[in-house]
Amino acid sequence: MKLLEYEGKEIFERYGIPMLPRCGVIRIGDSTERLHMEGPGPWVVKAQVLAGGRGKAGGVKLAKTPAEARELAGQMLGMKLITHQTQGKALTVEEVLVEEACGIAREIYISVVLDRKAAAPAIIASAEGGMSIEELAHTHPEKIIKVPVDPEVGLLDFQTRQLAFDLKIPQKNFREFTEFSRQLVKVFLENDASLVEVNPLVISSEGRLLAIDSKIVTDDNALFRHKDQAARPDHEATEIEKEAKAIGINYIGLDGDIGCMVNGAGLAMATLDTVKMAGGDAANFLDVGGGASVDQITRAFQIILKDPKVKAVLVNIFGGIMKCDNIASGVVEASKKVEIDVPLIVRLEGTNVKEGREILAKSGIKIAQASSLWEAAQKAVAAAKAN
Numbered sequence: 059m060k061l062l063e064y065e066g067k068e069i070f071e072r073y074g075i076p077m078l079p080r081c082g083v084i085r086i087g088d089s090t091e092r093l094h095m096e097g098p099g100p101w102v103v104k105a106q107v108l109a110g111g112r113g114k115a116g117g118v119k120l121a122k123t124p125a126e127a128r129e130l131a132g133q134m135l136g137m138k139l140i141t142h143q144t145q146g147k148a149l150t151v152e153e154v155l156v157e158e159a160c161g162i163a164r165e166i167y168i169s170v171v172l173d174r175k176a177a178a179p180a181i182i183a184s185a186e187g188g189m190s191i192e193e194l195a196h197t198h199p200e201k202i203i204k205v206p207v208d209p210e211v212g213l214l215d216f217q218t219r220q221l222a223f224d225l226k227i228p229q230k231n232f233r234e235f236t237e238f239s240r241q242l243v244k245v246f247l248e249n250d251a252s253l254v255e256v257n258p259l260v261i262s263s264e265g266r267l268l269a270i271d272s273k274i275v276t277d278d279n280a281l282f283r284h285k286d287q288a289a290r291p292d293h294e295a296t297e298i299e300k301e302a303k304a305i306g307i308n309y310i311g312l313d314g315d316i317g318c319m320v321n322g323a324g325l326a327m328a329t330l331d332t333v334k335m336a337g338g339d340a341a342n343f344l345d346v347g348g349g350a351s352v353d354q355i356t357r358a359f360q361i362i363l364k365d366p367k368v369k370a371v372l373v374n375i376f377g378g379i380m381k382c383d384n385i386a387s388g389v390v391e392a393s394k395k396v397e398i399d400v401p402l403i404v405r406l407e408g409t410n411v412k413e414g415r416e417i418l419a420k421s422g423i424k425i426a427q428a429s430s431l432w433e434a435a436q437k438a439v440a441a442a443k444a445n
């Protein structure tokens with residue numbers, strides 16, 4: 059799950075990571091009077107969306123007076139933001155964070171990532187922060203520093219010192235930085251993150267070390283260990299995805315027009331690949347689970363058909379734990395409860411497949427059966443194109 063900047067900063071706070079004083083977060087509909095701006099200023103007004111590059115897109119603005127900060131915050135709420143990270147999509151700004159701003163002497167890039175090859179975390183850092191790290195990695199790979207992290211013990215003292223030297227951290231901020239980097243790794247490990255990024259970490263004009271931005275991505279599979287995170291709204295999930303999650307169906311919306319109902323995540327992936335090979339695009343990834351009941355199949359149809367892009371539904375089920383005749387009955391029962399107004403293509407394989415196919419054939423429902431996944435995918439692609 060991706061966290062918004064202020065949600066990440068709330069976690070940073072617990073680890074004593076130095077930041078600018080926050081004046082508050084307001085949502086659409088809130089009064090800007092809720093912002094507490096007592097300091098001398100200036101202030102920085104920041105759109106809370108799940109994408110970087112806000113600065114260049116008008117999502118980060120400086121204000122000299124509280125009145126100006128309130129006005130900017132009000133303007134930003136509801137604004138559509140397109141940054142170089144949103145793939146052309148516009149994100150609506152639903153929340154705005156206001157902080158006391160600082161003058162910036164230096165911007166540094168630092169993150170903790172999961173190094174999949176090493177099966178361990180690693181710090182990625184660069185003395186040249188602020189700009190796109192991807193671009194820097196491309197043009198000046200030698201300027202990227204990588205430090206492996208032992209997941210059992212975290213960052214060791216010699217590593218924090220070496221990193222501080224490599225990043226040319228001023229003598230005055232040395233201790234602060236070594237403590238900061240150790241804590242950043244702790245944030246990563248203790249919150250089951252897959253990414254913790256601070257871009258930029260700055261040395262302010264007054265010589266303070268401050269984390270100006272935060273980006274945290276946590277591993278959904280570890281949510282059960284983090285009750286506070288599980289309670290957070292998932293800003294990225296669509297309405298259909300939230301609904302599916304609530305009833306225990308693994309569903310991820312995609313851009314195509316072929317709705318897929320599959321049991322097992324591996325088979326679902328193979329189905330998406332096969333649809334693609336047949337010249338089509340799946341509208342979703344959906345895993346009904348191993349022991350899909352009539353109820354679960356009915357709900358899966360309802361979920362799939364909520365997506366208006368769906369022009370054909372491909373059911374690809376392997377009857378292992380569940381027998382094919384039971385699954386076929388489930389499909390027939392479900393089609394009585396849900397109006398399926400697009401072509402339905404079913405491929406069944408596994409135990410009692412003969413009986414299963416018979417049930418489908420005798421049901422009187424318009425179903426195109428296929429005896430292989432390849433045939434099913436081709437039929438689904440043709441049906442979607444014709445529909």
Ligand code: GDP
Nearest residue numbers: 102110111112113118159160162188257258271
């Ligand atoms: P991003 O563009 O979405 O990554 O948003 P950031 O939080 O990183 O802000 C973008 C840029 O705005 C930073 O790199 C800074 O140059 C600038 N910025 C953010 N906060 C402040 C601040 O308090 N003072 C000043 N002077 N600049 C800031």
Ligand code: MN
Nearest residue numbers: 110257258271
């Ligand atoms: Mn940033």
